[in-house]
Amino acid sequence: MIGLLLGLPLLLDLVLIWGPALASIGLSFTSWDGLGEIRPVGLDNYVNIVSNYPPFWPAVWHNLLWLAFLGLVATPFGLFLAVLLDREMRFTRFYQTAFYLPVVLSLAVVGFLAQLIFSRDYGAANALLGRTDNPVDWLGDPSINLWSVLLLVGWRHVGYVMLLYLAGLKAVDPGLKEAAAIDGANEPQTFFRVVFPTLRPVNVIVLVITVIEALRAFDIVYAINRGRNGLELLSVLVTDNIVGEASRIGYGSAIAVILLLISTGFIATYLVQVFRREEDQA
Amino acid sequence: MATVQPGRTVPAMRARPTPGPLNRRRLLGGAAYAAGALALPVGLAACEKPTDGGGGGGTVTFGSNYSDEVPKKAVAEVLAASGLDVKINTVDHNTFQENITRYLQATPDDVFTWFSGFRMQYFAAQGLATDISDIWQSIGGDFSAAMKQASTGTDGKQYFVPFYYYPWAVFYRKSVFQEKGYQVPKTWDDLKALATKMKSDGLIPIAMADKDGWPAMGTFDYINMRSNGYDFHVSLMAGKESWEDNRVKQVFTLWRELLPYCQPGANGRTWQEAAQSLGQKQTGMYLLGMFVGQQFQGEVAADMDFFPFPQIVEAHGQDAVEAPIDGFMISSKVKNVDGAKELLRYLASAKAQNAYLRSDPNNVATHNGADTSGYSALQKKAVELVGGAKQISQFLDRDTRPDFASTVMIPSLQSFLNKPDDVDGLCKRIESQKKTIFAS
The missing domain is CATH 3.40.190.10 (Periplasmic binding protein-like II)
Known part of the structure; x- marks a missing residue:
């Protein structure tokens, strides 16, 4: 029975996750249009991607920026809001709902909202800023459109992180704070030295979610402009090449493998740290 | 009522014209036609009843990317009037396009909707389309030389029947x-x-x-x-x-x-x-x-x-x-060749095109003898423009x-x-x- 309970998920994992992943790695060394024969081409796809595919490096950069923005701006801000809302101020429920609301929207819907707000000619942003004569091209100007998008992504991410931390904060034993106060710690000290460390399980979840959100980012840019012109992301390049008539399956697989390597990098770093800490504690 | 696909269709083309908010008149017209189509004696939508079809005999399957409401009804109406037993398999326009490679290799329909130019030549060269030069021998006179050229594969044979275009x-x-x-x-x-x-x-x-x-x-x-x-x-x-x-x-x-x-x-x-x-x-x-x-x-x-x-x-x-041209091809895995060819001959007729454009007036018929009396001023001008053209190109993403x-x-x-x-x-x-x- 235990064998079945363990074996079934393992089998599904192998078939649904490792199978396709290994197939992608295999295909990434080939040229295949989905029609003819699969021709091995060695490292050609990789060489081409890094040296002869203009959208590639911008896509890598955008994914990293995405991660940095979520990790360094949106996540701390979410924590900040959670701390504020945890203080039982007036209208807490209202604020919680307001901040959490965007999380309910799918990113594709957020992408659609982006058009309404940021359209150069008809958008609300330019109207509110009074920039109708010399409008800002929020979504079309490749030097700023990523920031417009990150703003919306952050808007959504903040609510998510806030909710997770809020739950975590509610679970913190008030006695800890009292003890710290009696020991003469001021509020920042109490928070950073006492409360925050107890939030470690939540921190782990938030970190993982942030990394996942940054690396799998796709739908919002796809809804806005198919992820081109300043909004390139690795996930979009994979889709562009594999799905559709383009059918550069080997090439797209190679990009997918690069994305896999980047993800693995983060996962490995994280696991190493967790194990090291556990060893320290042991 | 996005009745027309812009002259492009790269995969990204999920950005087809969104149904415009406008054109109430056309929409009403379309609705009226749709109602008409439903009233036709041959239940086209279901298409289960075999009709006493023409020379083809047997069912012809028809893979259609006419997924928007107006073209869908329009083409159903046209096919119903073909006198053949046609089974329509409609797939969302963009999905159809994205899956075309897999579709043609797996179990394609006998006749399928596609685009002329390189887009057609590519699949013809892969051996995924049936040579229909014999049809062109009988219908050739009904189309301009440019139309024939746009229907010809790299090997000089014809693989495509043009239906309408939009310059x-x-x-x-x-x-x-x-x-x-x-x-x-x-x-x-x-x-x-x-x-x-x-x-x-x-x-x-x-x-x-x-x-x-x-x-x-x-x-x-x-x-x-x-x-x-x-x-x-x-x-x-x-x-x-x-x-x-x-x-x-x-x-x-x-x-x-x-x-x-x-x-x-x-x-x-x-x-x-x-x-x-x-x-x-x-x-x-x-x-x-x-x-x-x-x-x-x-x-x-x-x-x-x-x-x-x-x-x-x-x-x-x-x-x-x-002037991108939309039309029809026969897949290489066709099950009912005679029926499929019969259907293409019918779709190449002025009658079929007239019937279609009455319901979907954003395009222009490819047939020389199509009835242009119902055309709007712009449609008439478009006919002149293309008629006077020495060459017709298909649009960058269809020509490469x-x-x-x-x-x-x-x-x-x-x-x-x-x-x-x-x-x-x-x-x-x-x-x-x-x-x-x-x-x-």
């Missing part, structure tokens, strides 16, 4: 031209002079949108064909010419001359928004396919007119017209490999619009990517 031209509002005394420009210099004048009159001379990535291809194609000719367009698209050729650089250089007159921020604008600016008289001209008509209604629609893209080099005049069009040309043209000064670097990047793609 690209420069659209403008008649009332604006009348009011300000503008003349339709015949040459490149006329165009620039007109644009200068419009600018001084406070108009943005040329509407421009390329957020979806494909509309700017039309501008590239026209400048290319006007300055280098249709043959160069074809061999460039087939990967036989270098993109670092001076003739290509010349296209971008000429385009750059127009940019100061174009609506800024094209990469952030949809074609629908650009069309609205034309309708609202904020912009003076707009180069797009006939489907731009979806964005206008009533008075504004009646005020629309177009002129062919001006001449650049005298030798090429205004010879070529960009889809992978090249979507993964190289879309980003390249967008980067040109962002940074028009680096033509050499741009052409170099396109060429080096083209080499690897065409070599694969």
Whole structure:
């Protein structure tokens, strides 16, 4: 029975996750249009991607920026809001709902909202800023459109992180704070030295979610402009090449493998740290 | 009621014209037809009852990408009247396109909807389409030479039956031209002079949108064909010419001359928004396919007119017209060849095309003998435009490999619009990517 309970998920994992992943790695060394024969081409796809595919490096950069923005701006801000809302101020429920609301929207819907707000000619942003004569091209100007998008992504991410931390904060034993106060710690000290460390399980979840959100980012840019012109992301390049008539399956697989390597990098770093800490504690 | 697919269809083309809010009249007309179709004795939608069909006999399966409401009803009505037992398998337009490779290899329908030009030749060359040269021997006289050329594979045999097309031209509002005394420009210099004048009159001379990535291809194609000719367009698209050729650089250089007159921020604008600016008289001209008509209604629609893209080099005049053609092919795994051919013969008839265009008037029939009496003024003009064309091109993304069009040309043209000064670097990047793609 235990064998079945363990074996079934393992089998599904192998078939649904490792199978396709290994197939992608295999295909990434080939040229295949989905029609003819699969021709091995060695490292050609990789060489081409890094040296002869203009959208590639911008896509890598955008994914990293995405991660940095979520990790360094949106996540701390979410924590900040959670701390504020945890203080039982007036209208807490209202604020919680307001901040959490965007999380309910799918990113594709957020992408659609982006058009309404940021359209150069008809958008609300330019109207509110009074920039109708010399409008800002929020979504079309490749030097700023990523920031417009990150703003919306952050808007959504903040609510998510806030909710997770809020739950975590509610679970913190008030006695800890009292003890710290009696020991003469001021509020920042109490928070950073006492409360925050107890939030470690939540921190782990938030970190993982942030990394996942940054690396799998796709739908919002796809809804806005198919992820081109300043909004390139690795996930979009994979889709562009594999799905559709383009059918550069080997090439797209190679990009997918690069994305896999980047993800693995983060996962490995994280696991190493967790194990090291556990060893320290042991 | 997005009855028309813009002249493009790279995978990215999920950005088909969104159903315009407008065209109530047409919608009502469509509804009336739909009602008519339902009332037809042969239950087409279900199509279970075999009719006492023509020579084909047996069921013919029909893979359709006419997924929008109006074309879907229209084509169902047309097929119902074929006298054959046709089973329609409708797939969402973009999904159909994205899956075409897998679809044709797996279990395709006998007849399927597709596009002419390279898009057709590619699959014909892969052996995924059935040679229908015999049909062309009987229907050849009904189509212009250009139509036949657009239906011919690289091996000289025919694989495609054209159904309708929608030319690209420069659209403008008649009332604006009348009011300000503008003349339709015949040459490149006329165009620039007109644009200068419009600018001084406070108009943005040329509407421009390329957020979806494909509309700017039309501008590239026209400048290319006007300055280098249709043959160069074809061999460039087939990967036989270098993109670092001076003739290509010349296209971008000429385009750059127009940019100061174009609506800024094209990469952030949809074609629908650009069309609205034309309708609202904020912009003076707009180069797009006939489907731009979806964005206008009533008075504004009646005020629309177009002129062919001006001449650049005298030798090429205004010879070529960009007019994507939609039509039908027979798959290589066809089960009922006779029935499929019978159906194509019927679809190649003026009767079938007339019936279709009555329900979906955003296009023009390909048949020489199609009834044009019900055409709008613009449709009539479109017939003249294409009838007088020496060559018909299909649009950049239909005349070249889809992978090249979507993964190289879309980003390249967008980067040109962002940074028009680096033509050499741009052409170099396109060429080096083209080499690897065409070599694969």
